[in-house]
Amino acid sequence: MQVAEHDTAPDTAKELGAFLERRREQIAQRWADAALFRTVFTVSRDEAVEAGKSVVDALADVARSGRLEDVDAPGFDAVRDQLGRMAAARARAGFTPVQIAGEVADLREPMTALLRTEFQDADGVRAHACGQALAVLTATLRLVIMETTVSAGEELIERQRQQLLEVATPVIKLWDGVVAVPLIGTLDSARSQVVMESLLEAIVDQRAAYAILDITGVPTVDSLVAQHLMKTVAAARLMGAECIVSGIRPAIAQTIVHLGIDLGSIITRAGLADALAYALTQQGIVVSARPATGASPR
Template identity: 45%
Template structure:
């Protein structure tokens, strides 16, 4: 049931002739759904622009939302979904603006007498509007995904300082839950710092990590092995009692990796080793 050129032209006329009444009914319905979270004036502005875009698309002969004359309409719908997504509206609350348009148009058609021909036209238009609503939902989802990706990236930037503790010793205090992406960032940053500072020792402090599962342990172990391949030694510190129990219960092998209860212990251990190394070198 696609829209024919004549039907589209008839609706373009209808939208033009009844513009004020249409926008009013439309805004009324949407405002009821959003319960005052967007001002009446704001909605009215959005809807009159959308109405104009619908009219433009239809008078240009658009039969589907992907058609060339509907380009402006698509742009408007994308803007609408982007702003609703950013303001934290749900996908329903976003699509309702488009669906309510149908209801508003039906009211106008009814007022015009509701002849059988007019209703048939309406069904054809309805398919077009449904497409527009689907398009809106799609762009809403896309914007939300972008938002989430951005936020995840910002979190990563925040969360992983690598600090120099002593000449030749760097430390990375891990805070919060380690997922695989974050663990990878930590790992890369730590190893790069070892190279940049020429530090043969790194202390990974996990005091701030609430829980250790096999995956987290795997990541820490891989970091230690990679550091060894590069010629640096890692010490793990800040293992709390319940984490020690989990590690043993999960059967995770720390092998010959040095583990210390506190950062201070770890530093003392490293300085002991470098002191010894230095004596041997003399």
């Protein structure tokens, strides 16, 4: 009769889960004094303890599932929610993902110390196996938090990039019924979309009849930029506003001609002042030059 080999790995993982459940309060109390918890929960230590308990519960769930090395184990969802928010707070304070991962790694020592105490009278094999399982679990925890921190950082950078795009494309009210967008820098697809949305919103809010796109600060105009401009002009017309493009420098005019881009349907003016004068004239407002200083009236 052949005796089946006993696989101790699942039993060890379950034993680790039971240990975390039994020592939940003690682990959370010790974590409350760790750098990651102490610097985030500065008002109430009890709040830090409760946060620690929720993380220990999540790790116990992961251990009982036996998926100690799986960052996608369901138990890690609660860890991402709790420690992820704490790691994000540390990131906003200037800490790098590596530094934050180091603080997460420091959470292992309190658990290891309690594990040694619990297994001091047990056989060395069980203690070593649980210690190894705990090391694997905390290593996976560190990886989960690093991924969460990096992802949160990328989201923050994207939000800041979007905010910079909006700041870099202000819509200015020049006169009743006349708004303008002074464009400076490269005009790519993302920024063109922001320009169009901002301009259309301003046309509605200001009830503008004329919108000026000033490209004096745009270094180059290629076929893609020209397409973006034409789409913006078409969208403005659909909103009931006439669009004027100003600031086309000689070099850009030559480039447009060489590329064979047809801007014949778009009203263009040399500069922003010329575009504003055109818009005012179209509204029946007379624009005249100021008399020279000292000139005698006639």
